[in-house]
Amino acid sequence: MTTTHCPYCALQCAMHLESGPGGVLAARPAAFPTNRGGLCRKGWTSAETLTVADRLTTPLLRKDRGAELRPVDWDTALDHVADRLRAVQAAHGRDAVAVFGSGGLTNEKSYQLGKFARVALGTSQIDYNGRFCMSSAAAAGNRAFGLDRGMPFPVTDLDDAEVIVLAGANPAETMPPLMGHLSAARLVVVDPRRSGTAREALRRDGMHLAPRPGTDLALALGLLHAARLEGLLDDDYIAERTTGFAAAWRHAAAWWPERTEHVTGVPAAHIRDAARLIGTAENAYILTGRGVEQHAKGTDTASAWINLALSLGLPGRVGSGYGCITGQGNGQGGREHGQKADQLPGYRRIDDAAARAHVASVWGVDPDDLPGPGRSAFELLDALGTDTGPRAMLLFGSNPVVSAPDATRVRERMAALDLLVVADFVLSESAAMADVVLPVTQWAEESGTMTNLEGRVLRRRRATAPPEGVRTDLEVLHHLAVRLGQPAERFPTDPDLVLAELGAASVGGAADYSGVTPERLEAGEALHWPVPSGGGPTPRLFLDAFAHPDGRARFAAVDHRAAAEDTDAEYPLLATTGRLMGHYQSGAQTRRVAELADAEPEAYVEVHPDTAARCGLAEGEWATVASRRGSTVARVRLRPDTRRDTVFLPFHYPAEQAANNLTNPALDPTSRMPEFKVSAVRLHPCAGRRGGEDR
Amino acid sequence: MSHQPRHVVVIGHGMVGARFVDEVARRDPDGDRLRVTVVGAEPEGPYNRILLSEVVNGRLAEADLALPETVMPRLTVRSGRAATAIDPAARTVALDDGSSLDYDELVLATGARAVLPPMPGATVPSGAPAEGVTALRDLADCRRLKALVRPGAPVVVLGGGVLGLEAARALSQTGARVNLVESSTWLMRRQLDQDAARVLQGHYNRLGITVHSWKVAVRWIPGTGLELDDGRVLAGDALVVTAGVRPRTELAAEAGLDVEHAIVVNDSLTTSDPRVHAIGDCAQHPGGGGGLVQPGYEQAAVLADLLTGAAPHARYTGARPATRLKADGIDLVSFGEPDAEDAETVTVNDAHGGRYAKLSVRDDRVVGAILLGFPDSAATIGQLYDHGSPVPQDRLALLLGGALPDTSAEEADPDATLVCRCNAVSRARLESAWLDGARTKDAVAAATRATTGCGGCTRDVNALLSSWNNGQPAPTPA
Incomplete structure (x- = not known):
């Protein structure tokens, strides 16, 4: 039996993997603070991913775009990749090769991928799918606190809260075991949908505020306004521990509850009630999720919620606080170790000379040889195959043709590359487009570390040998680096060696991992970063001071602005996207698990019955949902408790059922997050598909 | 450049x-x-x-x-x-x-x-407000008013429009004794119909603010108060004029x-x-x-x-006027033309309950509404009006209903037949696990995974187990 952690979300539930009948591994929950013996259905069935029928066990290669992918041996595949990368860079420069990573990769892989890009390829063009996930909250957290750790407190601190605000978060569906920590509190759920979490809030005497998509920034300002007029602000805390309140208030001052109602559709009376509920609680937390963050103003929206938390004196105190609920399994660690376009390991900035010098010395290279900042994720994808953009891309742990916004365009850009190399364990939709596919290990076949939503570094343990022919990502990077002329020892394949190097690179950085060792992890220490070498972990940040030089948190002077796209006569409805309990991300893993695929086999669209009737649609019929960018088909589910102006689609499905065919790649100016959560759409019956078919 | x-x-x-x-x-x-x-x-x-x-x-x-x-x-x-x-x-x-x-x-x-009325005593010859008189348009007015008002002192507000009603409410919160005088037939004459205004007046009376509609002020007597056309004099240390701009x-x-x-x-x-x-x-x-x-x-x-030059073809095509009273404890909003011609109108007049609602619809679109004491539908109808969105067939439900229907959580739950949503475990599946020998929560969890997701169903599962273990028929979940 091996005890490890779930392959999916950032809660990183602990589980035991042991052989059942026929030697097949099965998962069952293990005792651990985050999941306390619980698992959701994705966790229970996770071991099935280890035996999927279409597992890749040999590299695949196509000679040219018209050809079929054919099995080849590893040397052939890697030689081909190295030769083509060299040729592309010789012809078009170092930045002609891009690297795209993932918030699902271990810390060691994230680190090594960033190093590989900057050192072995010398390219600035590296970013990752976490840009679509955590970037807005990260930017807002850095701005406010001087440091971004999703939850700057252990998740178990939530157990004793009196009130918890969940803004744009739906853990009842996306992270069920987290709900166990929210069961004592009254919940205030902010979501355009009557989500499972919203229903749970109402069931327990909490509140559900349902703003029009794209207006939650105004709602946060309105709540601050109402709290101030009710006399609920913590003036002493504001004076002693923060700066910038006056400038932030000047914006909030314009959002009196009645005006906020006008823009958000949330009744002014509910805004006042919610402000009173949150502001009078002894112990309150404000948590944000993707609903707040995945907007072209996601950073400012997250800042507005942080402003509310600061004005009530919540952050940096035991028993209250602000946190963002990280999504991907290693969404936290993935943003700290240098696979972001603007970062180096230890959560350092790549444009900071001291950071460059330090990291270059660990890597044994000249700081001047390190590239500068590159394009952010969508900008990178959008530039592929263009005159000024990369001609080749290496893709690890991500499936952007399903998960990136404006998926049709992303598919076109990827098709325009001279070379696409994808490392994955199955032929995902993105891998199917590749010139070279490299079969790699998955979670239970490898070891490494992950950093969960509370900033705790965890041990991922190998429970079974990978199928023959499969290599780890670290091995792939090692062999490619050697072929590209790097010394073999610079790219080790042992994850513990990489962890040690990562620790050295992170020394003195914001996310200091230098004290994280395999021994301490084995001993079960709760290693919340920063963990300086020889020092203790940091379960709670900011208790004495925030991480800015003056020790104070900073209010951000943010104002509401409209979504990048509004409704009009042609596209009269708003579409918003999200996750289902049974699926994860692009569904490349979960759609291959029979129980999960059977439960939610196809895309659907939640529609208010009035709206459906106007569009000529009834329950169970197939609808075409169209935006200015593309269209998708989904089966209609009538929901009388949803807003009439809003439809919802899960984004886990590929091709003609991809919700991201609709989404808007308008980017946040700070975080470069795309606007996944608001697209103007129209609905009509799907020609050629009629209700009842395909079911 | x-x-x-x-x-x-x-x-x-x-x-x-x-x-x-x-x-x-x-x-x-x-x-x-x-x-x-x-x-x-x-x-x-x-x-x-x-x-x-x-x-x-x-x-x-x-x-x-x-x-x-x-x-x-x-x-x-x-x-x-x-x-x-x-x-x-x-x-x-x-x-x-x-x-x-x-x-x-x-x-x-x-x-x-602000317009000061041509009333004896209201202004000095230069046209400026006389002693004890102020408008409430700018910060200087605000300072003047604060200097005039003391808790318990009588204040008269002249003008029963939005600004006058908000000022009266704010003054009453400071402890002032407030009389409000409106010269036209009813309060908020431009935005409300008479029935709505009557209900609104009831709210003000309950808040201790006396409303005098259809009364003409004839003279301000400094140190005494405001004389009305019926001869009464309303005591006032201050007169706040909110009678138009x-x-x-x-x-x-x-x-x-x-x-x-x-x-x-x-x-x-x-x-x-x-x-x-x-x-x-x-x-x-x-x-x-x-x-x-x-x-x-x-x-x-x-x-x-x-x-x-950001959008050379931008045009302003007119307002969709919405008036929202900002007065603590009163939820009142008026949109567009509540009495539009050729419109179908739904009206609910609950004077006893202090509530009034009127919705006017033409061509399936809101052309006007008055909502007093209906905070939820005010928000919903406001958005329908603002975005020109079609109105649901059931107008009355829209008027009475909330932003979202007031169904209970259980009714609205699409998976209400499941005991454990997270792991999709039905009552029947639990029962069969019990019949197979699972007698404790942990045993049932091991057999069915129930309770291991969010844990919200633990109480339900324990209740079922205890009834089965005691040989009692389990109550069917509502």
Whole structure:
């Protein structure tokens, strides 16, 4: 039996993997603070991913775009990749090769991928799918606190809260075991949908505020306004521990509850009630999720919620606080170790000379040889195959043709590359487009570390040998680096060696991992970063001071602005996207698990019955949902408790059922997050598909 | 840039003038296209006039009303300076310090001033308010009022429109004894029908504010109070006049621009002179919107689109007027034309419960509504009105219902047949596990995974187990 952690979300539930009948591994929950013996259905069935029928066990290669992918041996595949990368860079420069990573990769892989890009390829063009996930909250957290750790407190601190605000978060569906920590509190759920979490809030005497998509920034300002007029602000805390309140208030001052109602559709009376509920609680937390963050103003929206938390004196105190609920399994660690376009390991900035010098010395290279900042994720994808953009891309742990916004365009850009190399364990939709596919290990076949939503570094343990022919990502990077002329020892394949190097690179950085060792992890220490070498972990940040030089948190002077796209006569409805309990991300893993695929086999669209009737649609019929960018088909589910102006689609499905065919790649100016959560759409019956078919 | 940025002069640094500058800064953050000079007569920077009543009741301080400072290169703010004349031919504005400004484009955002009634005792010969009398239009008025009012002292508010009702409520919160006088037949005559106004009056009476509708004030007697046309005298240390405003149009009229009730503008917010524009309360557009801040904001955005060149085809096509009373404890909103002709109307008059609702629909769209005491449907109908969205078939349900239907969580749960949603475990599946020997929660969890997700069903599972283990038939979940 091996005890490890779930392959999916950032809660990183602990589980035991042991052989059942026929030697097949099965998962069952293990005792651990985050999941306390619980698992959701994705966790229970996770071991099935280890035996999927279409597992890749040999590299695949196509000679040219018209050809079929054919099995080849590893040397052939890697030689081909190295030769083509060299040729592309010789012809078009170092930045002609891009690297795209993932918030699902271990810390060691994230680190090594960033190093590989900057050192072995010398390219600035590296970013990752976490840009679509955590970037807005990260930017807002850095701005406010001087440091971004999703939850700057252990998740178990939530157990004793009196009130918890969940803004744009739906853990009842996306992270069920987290709900166990929210069961004592009254919940205030902010979501355009009557989500499972919203229903749970109402069931327990909490509140559900349902703003029009794209207006939650105004709602946060309105709540601050109402709290101030009710006399609920913590003036002493504001004076002693923060700066910038006056400038932030000047914006909030314009959002009196009645005006906020006008823009958000949330009744002014509910805004006042919610402000009173949150502001009078002894112990309150404000948590944000993707609903707040995945907007072209996601950073400012997250800042507005942080402003509310600061004005009530919540952050940096035991028993209250602000946190963002990280999504991907290693969404936290993935943003700290240098696979972001603007970062180096230890959560350092790549444009900071001291950071460059330090990291270059660990890597044994000249700081001047390190590239500068590159394009952010969508900008990178959008530039592929263009005159000024990369001609080749290496893709690890991500499936952007399903998960990136404006998926049709992303598919076109990827098709325009001279070379696409994808490392994955199955032929995902993105891998199917590749010139070279490299079969790699998955979670239970490898070891490494992950950093969960509370900033705790965890041990991922190998429970079974990978199928023959499969290599780890670290091995792939090692062999490619050697072929590209790097010394073999610079790219080790042992994850513990990489962890040690990562620790050295992170020394003195914001996310200091230098004290994280395999021994301490084995001993079960709760290693919340920063963990300086020889020092203790940091379960709670900011208790004495925030991480800015003056020790104070900073209010951000943010104002509401409209979504990048509004409704009009042609596209009269708003579409918003999200996750289902049974699926994860692009569904490349979960759609291959029979129980999960059977439960939610196809895309659907939640529609208010009035709206459906106007569009000529009834329950169970197939609808075409169209935006200015593309269209998708989904089966209609009538929901009388949803807003009439809003439809919802899960984004886990590929091709003609991809919700991201609709989404808007308008980017946040700070975080470069795309606007996944608001697209103007129209609905009509799907020609050629009629209700009842395909079911 | 090879060409010089064009110079825009804004006269008036109130909410709409400041908003215009902010909208320009959003479109031209580097000042490449425009150079802006703002002239404001008040000594303070721009502030949020809408919240004056919150200063009256003491919940905010004066400083809390300041509007955000716009940061933009080539922005000059001249506070405490008044424009005295416009020369459209020379494209210059004269200021009261004797200087003058050249402009390429001129924006008038001069707003409106409070009107003091032609009533004996209300004004001194210069036209200024007499002793004990004040309007409530700007910070100076607010200070004057605060100096006049003491807890327990009698105050009279003259004017039963939105501002008067908000002032009366704020004054009552300070402990003042408030009488409110409205000369027309009922309160908020422009936005409410008589039945709604009657219900509203009931709310005010319950809050201790005495309303005198259809009463004409004939004389202010300093130190005594306000004499009405029926001979009564309402005691008052102070008289707050909220009996209407008049657009500030003198500059425009003297410059020869077309002025009617206010400065006449077209869909480009341009006056009869193509280089002169007007927005906010001083402007008169065929689509209306005067007296409310939101239309002024919308005009500011359109004019910024046009003058920066960000959207050369932007047009202001009129307001969708919404009036929301900001008075603690009263939920009242009025949209559009509640009594529109040719409209189907649904009315609910619950005078006893202090609630009134009227919805007017034409061609499946909201053309007007009054919602008093219906906070949820006010929000929903407000959005339908604002976005011109179609109205649901069941009008009454819309009127009475909330933002979302008031179904209980269980009814609304699409998976209500499941005991454990997270792991999709039905009651039947639990029962069969029990029949197979699972007698404890942990055993049931191992067999079915129930309770291991969010844990929310633990109590239900324990209840089922205990009834089965005791040989009792389990109650069927409601």
